[in-house]
Amino acid sequence: MSLLGLSVEAKDLTKEFDSLAPLRSVSFKVNPGEFVALLGPSGCGKSTLLKMIAGLREPTRGKISVGEDGITSADKRVSYVFQDAYLLPWRKVLGNVTLPLELLGASKVEAEYKARKALERVGLIDFESYYPADLSGGMKMRVSLARSLVTEPNLLLLDEPFAALDEVTRLKLDQDLRDLWVESQMTVLFVTHSISEAAFLTDRIFMLSKKISGIRYEIENPLPKSRSMETRSDSRFGQLTQDLFSKFQELES
Amino acid sequence: MKPMVRKVVLPLIAFVAIVSIWEMVVRVKWISSFILPEPSAILNSLIEDREELWGALKTTTFSVGVSFVLSLALGISSAIILFTSETVLFAFYPYTIFFQTVPIIAIAPLLVIWFGYGIPAVVASGFIVSVFPVVASTLTGLLSADPNLKDLFKLYRASRWQSLVKLYLPSSLPFIMNGLRICGGLAVIGAIVGEFLGGVGVGSIIDVARAQQRIDKVFAAVLLASLLGLLLIKTIDLVSYLLLRNWHPSEAKDL
Ligand SMILES: Nc1ncnc2c1ncn2[C@@H]1O[C@H](COP(=O)(O)OP(=O)(O)OP(=O)(O)O)[C@@H](O)[C@H]1O
Numbered sequence: 180m181s182l183l184g185l186s187v188e189a190k191d192l193t194k195e196f197d198s199l200a201p202l203r204s205v206s207f208k209v210n211p212g213e214f215v216a217l218l219g220p221s222g223c224g225k226s227t228l229l230k231m232i233a234g235l236r237e238p239t240r241g242k243i244s245v246g247e248d249g250i251t252s253a254d255k256r257v258s259y260v261f262q263d264a265y266l267l268p269w270r271k272v273l274g275n276v277t278l279p280l281e282l283l284g285a286s287k288v289e290a291e292y293k294a295r296k297a298l299e300r301v302g303l304i305d306f307e308s309y310y311p312a313d314l315s316g317g318m319k320m321r322v323s324l325a326r327s328l329v330t331e332p333n334l335l336l337l338d339e340p341f342a343a344l345d346e347v348t349r350l351k352l353d354q355d356l357r358d359l360w361v362e363s364q365m366t367v368l369f370v371t372h373s374i375s376e377a378a379f380l381t382d383r384i385f386m387l388s389k390k391i392s393g394i395r396y397e398i399e400n401p402l403p404k405s406r407s408m409e410t411r412s413d414s415r416f417g418q419l420t421q422d423l424f425s426k427f428q429e430l431e432s
Numbered sequence: 433m434k435p436m437v438r439k440v441v442l443p444l445i446a447f448v449a450i451v452s453i454w455e456m457v458v459r460v461k462w463i464s465s466f467i468l469p470e471p472s473a474i475l476n477s478l479i480e481d482r483e484e485l486w487g488a489l490k491t492t493t494f495s496v497g498v499s500f501v502l503s504l505a506l507g508i509s510s511a512i513i514l515f516t517s518e519t520v521l522f523a524f525y526p527y528t529i530f531f532q533t534v535p536i537i538a539i540a541p542l543l544v545i546w547f548g549y550g551i552p553a554v555v556a557s558g559f560i561v562s563v564f565p566v567v568a569s570t571l572t573g574l575l576s577a578d579p580n581l582k583d584l585f586k587l588y589r590a591s592r593w594q595s596l597v598k599l600y601l602p603s604s605l606p607f608i609m610n611g612l613r614i615c616g617g618l619a620v621i622g623a624i625v626g627e628f629l630g631g632v633g634v635g636s637i638i639d640v641a642r643a644q645q646r647i648d649k650v651f652a653a654v655l656l657a658s659l660l661g662l663l664l665i666k667t668i669d670l671v672s673y674l675l676l677r678n679w680h681p682s683e684a685k686d687l
């Protein structure tokens with residue numbers, strides 16, 4: 180049985196570096212199984228926030244809880260997709276995708292079986308014996324995505340994963356990610372500074388502001404659950420992006 | 433220009449030209465053959481003294497091989513120990529740099545006192561000069577693993593052993609291979625220096641032939657020592673290519 184998505188709750192979260200505090204007293208709650216975007220300009224602390232949620236960095240003050248009380252850490256399957264693919268260059272595609280399972284102690288047979296399934300989902304099953312150096316940027320990103328899915332995460336964190344790709348590849352991957360989420364029950368947090376990407380992908384959008392060092396708006400996405408190319412010509416999509424755009428300008432000014 | 437011409441024919445022409453000019457210069461006595469023997473004399477020595485030279489070369493190859501393997505094994509493992517414990521790292525790292533600056537020629541006599549004449553002193557000499565580049569380059573490699581990959585391993589709760597074997601060591605492989613290239617060259621130099629005083633191998637032949645004013649034999653021995661070094665480094669190059677060709681830009685397949 181696959182576990183429900185994990186909730187994420189931040190209370191009075193502050194992160195200070197030597198000279199600046201990109202996040203000051205931030206609070207929010209993401210419900211189990213939600214798809215939420217963290218939208219904000221460069222340098223507003225999106226990556227910092229995501230790393231703290233993943234447990235890779237400690238907050239200066241405040242608290243982050245992932246999952247309801249009583250969930251053991253072994254049941255918290257968190258995956259993280261970086262802005263670049265960050266594959267192990269010395270391993271072939273298959274070896275890169277089995278890595279998380281190996282680290283978590285799965286057997287080789289099980290790891291390879293699940294890795295092949297994950298590669299199938301991202302459309303790269305024919306490339307399992309390629310080295311990363313022989314893949315295109317978009318393919319590397321798909322491998323990275325497969326690597327994050329192989330553990331069947333109940334919380335998936337993505338930090339501008341497709342920002343470095345060309346527009347067409349990016350639209351395709353956005354679509355794939357949304358479909359993957361619809362099939363699963365995982366919670367997804369997606370960092371981006373693209374308004375249309377946030378509008379297309381998610382159910383709720385947190386807009387971060389540099390000025391107040393935190394979340395300024397939480398916006399519900401009125402679009403239906405299943406998204407496709409037609410979604411982009413839906414009038415609600417247009418309204419949402421316009422609303423987001425004017426808020427973005429307001430935050431930037 | 434065709435690669436064949438560029439890589440084989442041109443160097444070959446240059447070789448023949450230089451050797452011919454050299455032979456001529458000595459034959460017409462612009463330079464005395466006591467200072468610079470003509471190439472034909474060196475060749476002659478290679479043939480006439482072949483048994484002595486061959487025996488010495490085998491001894492030297494053995495010593496260089498042992499020094500190299502010791503440096504590889506102990507160099508990499510001490511780098512791992514330094515890397516695993518910050519306390520050990522800060523306590524000892526300054527000395528690994530200091531030891532690199534000790535001139536081997538100055539301590540070679542000590543090695544003979546400690547190990548006596550013969551192969552052990554030679555191996556010690558080769559090892560001492562060649563181990564530190566391996567330590568330094570391995571450590572640099574271990575410390576330069578990608579921070580994002582470190583985060584990835586942390587996310588999946590990798591043990592220290594898993595991180596070492598699956599992340600840090602593979603990341604440092606290109607650095608280790610560079611260290612081994614330097615190590616190979618230095619192991620030959622260290623061993624020859626050890627042999628000057630240790631009384632065995634090619635180094636000893638150089639020493640004795642010099643005293644007997646057999647300059648041609650000195651050159652023949654030097655030539656063999658250089659070829660030994662070259663062979664070692666080419667072998668390391670080949671291993672490096674085989675290990676890295678699929679993933680590291682330094683050994684990229686189609687340049
Ligand atoms: N380790 C660190 N030490 C000091 N300052 C840091 C550190 N990490 C991040 N910062 C600073 O914190 C701020 C927020 O960084 P962060 O990477 O979270 O921004 P971001 O919103 O992800 O930006 P981008 O969209 O460009 O990726 C930046 O001003 C950055 O310089």
Ligand SMILES: [Mg+2]
Pocket residue numbers: 225226227338
């Ligand atoms: Mg960022």
